[in-house]
Amino acid sequence: MSRGRSSPLPAGHGVRPVVADLADPATLRPALEGADALFLLVSGAGAHVDGPRVLANAGEAGVRRVVLLSSQAVSTRPGSVSHAPLAALEEAVRNSGLEWTILRPGGFHSNAAAWAPGIRSGKTVFAPFGDVGLPSVDPRDIAEVAAACLVEGRHSGRTYTLTGPAATTPRERVEAIAGALGAPLSYVEVTRDQAREQMLQMMPEPVAEGTLSILAEPTPEEVAVSPDVERVLGRAPLSFRDWAEQHADLFR
Numbered sequence: 001m002s003r004g005r006s007s008p009l010p011a012g013h014g015v016r017p018v019v020a021d022l023a024d025p026a027t028l029r030p031a032l033e034g035a036d037a038l039f040l041l042v043s044g045a046g047a048h049v050d051g052p053r054v055l056a057n058a059g060e061a062g063v064r065r066v067v068l069l070s071s072q073a074v075s076t077r078p079g080s081v082s083h084a085p086l087a088a089l090e091e092a093v094r095n096s097g098l099e100w101t102i103l104r105p106g107g108f109h110s111n112a113a114a115w116a117p118g119i120r121s122g123k124t125v126f127a128p129f130g131d132v133g134l135p136s137v138d139p140r141d142i143a144e145v146a147a148a149c150l151v152e153g154r155h156s157g158r159t160y161t162l163t164g165p166a167a168t169t170p171r172e173r174v175e176a177i178a179g180a181l182g183a184p185l186s187y188v189e190v191t192r193d194q195a196r197e198q199m200l201q202m203m204p205e206p207v208a209e210g211t212l213s214i215l216a217e218p219t220p221e222e223v224a225v226s227p228d229v230e231r232v233l234g235r236a237p238l239s240f241r242d243w244a245e246q247h248a249d250l251f252r
Contacts, residue, residue, distance in 0.1 A: 032062070042089065181251055
């Protein structure tokens with residue numbers, strides 16, 4: 001499904017491209033016709049999405065199961081402005097009358113892709129809070145868990161926290177990328193204000209502030225490794241080093 005008004009995604013085997021927009025639930029019906037499960041992924045914090053209307057349209061179109069990609073911060077930062085829209089969307093999913101599963105990842109391994117320009121141009125990473133560790137998760141694990149939840153009824157009514165196998169710090173992640181490249185890299189710790197300025201180029205201010213709070217002062221729950229990826233997939237989650245080796249070409 002694409003928000004583009006003139007050039008939807010190209011068709012492929014088993015793929016039917018449809019132009020639609022979550023901010024305009026009435027446009028979703030063509031995308032939902034014939035589907036029995038919906039993977040609900042919203043951009044940013046989801047403030048633009050009318051969850052009850054989206055889910056009502058899904059149910060009317062014949063969808064019976066929804067899997068929502070939310071955020072761990074909904075549970076670890078209750079009442080936070082940055083994640084309030086996702087909390088509201090979770091509530092809408094639970095009250096939708098559909099079978100539901102909620103996925104709550106923390107940070108993604110792939111967030112390190114933002115370091116690629118600095119690594120390619122100067123072999124240097126500029127990032128805050130160099131010694132604060134968090135158990136980020138590989139997007140491939142999120143995708144596999146989501147796929148399992150979409151097709152397996154045993155996950156109905158469950159909320160899963162998705163993390164990697166260990167907490168790693170920014171310095172350690174830079175070392176993993178250097179190992180994947182076979183070349184040394186430098187790490188320069190920036191201030192919170194400098195990091196905030198960078199983030200505001202990519203996200204709304206409440207989301208930037210919420211993200212900085214997690215990166216700087218994670219709660220015990222945010223540092224903990226969750227068993228849920230292994231519980232769903234029957235294998236350990238992929239490490240940041242796995243991700244770095246798989247995506248080393250991003251940094252060359």
